[in-house]
Amino acid sequence: MDVIGREHCLDDCAVFRFGETSMVASTDMLHETADFPAGMTDWQRGWMSIAVTLSDIAAMGAAPCFVMLAVGLDRGSRLKAILQGARECCDRHGAVLAGGDLDAHGELTMVSSGIGFTDHPIRRAGARPGDLLCVTGVPGRAQAALAGYHQYDRFLFEPVPMVREGMILAQAGVTSMMDNSDGLVISLHDMMEANPGCGYMVDSGALPRLADIPTEEAREFSLYGGGDFGLICTCPPEIVLPKDLDIQVIGSVIKGCDVLVDGKKADIKGYQHLWDE
Amino acid sequence: MDVIGREHCLDDCAVFRFGETSMVASTDMLHETADFPAGMTDWQRGWMSIAVTLSDIAAMGAAPCFVMLAVGLDRGSRLKAILQGARECCDRHGAVLAGGDLDAHGELTMVSSGIGFTDHPIRRAGARPGDLLCVTGVPGRAQAALAGYHQYDRFLFEPVPMVREGMILAQAGVTSMMDNSDGLVISLHDMMEANPGCGYMVDSGALPRLADIPTEEAREFSLYGGGDFGLICTCPPEIVLPKDLDIQVIGSVIKGCDVLVDGKKADIKGYQHLWDE
Structure with missing residues (x-):
């Protein structure tokens, strides 16, 4: 196997080309206080720690291969449920949970690192x-849950990475893609x-409706809310979007x-990290 | 590219076979207080965070391809030196620093995740x-530094992963290998x-001498000291070990x-993690 090209830039994943095939790779760090919503179970924390990386792989249109999980644990008793959630998220999306690292730490900290393959990676550019x-x-569903609309809790607590959708959209011919987990x-x-010279126009009326939430509040959640694991993509107007996909043209x-x-x-x-300089 | 077999067990890395070639993958978590010796610079912390993963890849006899680094930062001003050290450790060992993740965290926490390739992975078994x-x-050199023998500081602060040595030993026909970072x-x-039915006999007199340290203390460092990035391997007696390798038969x-x-x-x-159940 020859590495004939290596690139990384503004994408959800780093991309390595091996002949006709590309390997995509991503790593994500999550901390108990900053990243996991209050009320989550450890099973859900394990699930989510895998889902964030699978979402990055999905956003490249790639098929996930494996994920490793490094866990900094405050209490050993939490490990079993965390690993069960992590394993189930891998299993459901065709990835192998390929071990990891275990460490003692004051605050629960998890880093998942995953690899996927595709013959045609979709970039942000x-x-x-x-x-x-x-x-x-x-x-906006995750943000709605955070705001107390508990009918949306499962979107916040057990986010589903769009692995199947990402692969289908790549096949269908989208021109750029990323996940919208930051809003x-x-x-x-x-x-x-990532696309100099390109801007974006959104028609908020075309956004899928958040049921049972006042219109203005729902609009705010949809436009600015973080924590969703959907995909944003662009495609030529003549593209035929697969009918069985839950996808909307919004602009x-x-x-x-x-x-x-x-x-x-x-x-x-939206979601941005801050720290003291 | 077809995945024809996936395995992981007691090795430094997970192993995935693709036809004739195997991909090996490892992830390692390091925390400021538990894993970085006092007196290290941030450049050295960055270097070490990469070295631990390259050492795992080296222990499989594989050529490293890329490493990703997730950094949980307490102060943004530390990032530059950390990334410089990380990048230099990658550059020196033929790996690409392929991005990562950045997060705010109370205690500096780094997780490196790397991939390597080999046609013939060497296992612990x-x-x-x-x-x-x-x-x-x-x-024992890293432990000697920890004990105050400052002539050994560079082995503790800038550990060199045995990437070249691991590949040469794999080619030479060693039967099992791992790194000795835990002692x-x-x-x-x-x-x-990993080798049921096999025990190990060490002749402490055959261990390479730690110069300028009293014999008994040196023996303790060599046998039980952690933090080294050497390789332990086994090989048939008839093997011809490459003459230019810094390697000793010790048992x-x-x-x-x-x-x-x-x-x-x-x-x-040796080094074992502990936490409250």
Whole structure:
């Protein structure tokens, strides 16, 4: 096996080309206080720690191969449930939980690292003005759960990475893709960075409805809420999107360097890490 | 590329076979207080966080391909030096630093995850009674530094993973291999677990000498000290060990289930993680 090209840039994963095939790789760190919502079980923490990395692999259109999990544990008794959740998330998405590392730590800390393969990785870069802008699922459900709409709790506590959807969209011919776990609008700003000369226009009326939530509040969750594991992608208007996919056209790629929502420039709001310099 | 077999067991790395080639993968978590010796610079912490994973890949006899680094940072100002050290350790050993994840955390926490390739992975399992037992380098140097023998500081602060040595030993036909970062005797107990029916006999007089340290103290460091990045391997007596390798025969594989040092059963001492149940 020859490595004929190695690249990494602004994508969810690093990409390594081996002849016709590309290997994609991602790593994600989660901490108890900052990343796991209150009320989660350890099984769910294990599940989520795998789901974040599978979501990155899904966003490249790749088939996951394996995930490793490093766990910094405050109490040994938590390990069993964590590993059960991690294993089930791997099993459900065709990945092997390939061991990891175990450490004692004051705060529960988990890092998952995964590998996937694809013959045609989809990057954040690749959008073209005139492309349609699409999302899978219903953006804002995790944020709705955080705000106390408990009918949405499972989207926050057991997020499902869009592994099947990512592979189907790659096959269908999308031009760029990423996951929206930091929130829709902030993710569009990230996509803009990877696509110089491209901006994005969102029609908030086209966003899938968050049922049983007042319209304005629902709009805020959909545009700015984090914690969802949907995919954002762009595709040529002539593309035929598979009918059995839960996907919506919500706007389009425009010339420029703005993210416009209903014609107005959208603020960067969403999940960003902060620390003291 | 077809995955024709997937295995993982008691090795430093998980192993995935793709036709004739195997991919090996490892992940390691390091915390500021538990894993980094006092007095280290952030550059050295970055270097070491990569070295631990490259050492696991080296112990499989594989060529490293890339390493990802997840960093939980207490202060953003530390990042630059950490990444410089990490990048240099990758560069020196033929690996790509392929991005990672960045997070805010109360205690500096780093997790490196790496991938390597080899046509013939060497496992912990594979030893046969009658094989010679060998080590690379001088076991105990890191522990000597910890004990205040500052002439050994560089072995503690900038450990060099035996990447070249691991590949050469795999080519030469060693039967089993692992790294000795937890200490020689404890590692031999780990090897015993992977090789049912095999014990290990060490002649402490054959251990490479730790210069300028009293004999008894040096013997203790060599047998039980942790933090070294040497390789332990077994090989048939007829093997021709490459002359330019820094490797010593220190004993042999015996029938049974004991680790004997100078004929006496050796205690399990070395690095083990503890936490409250």
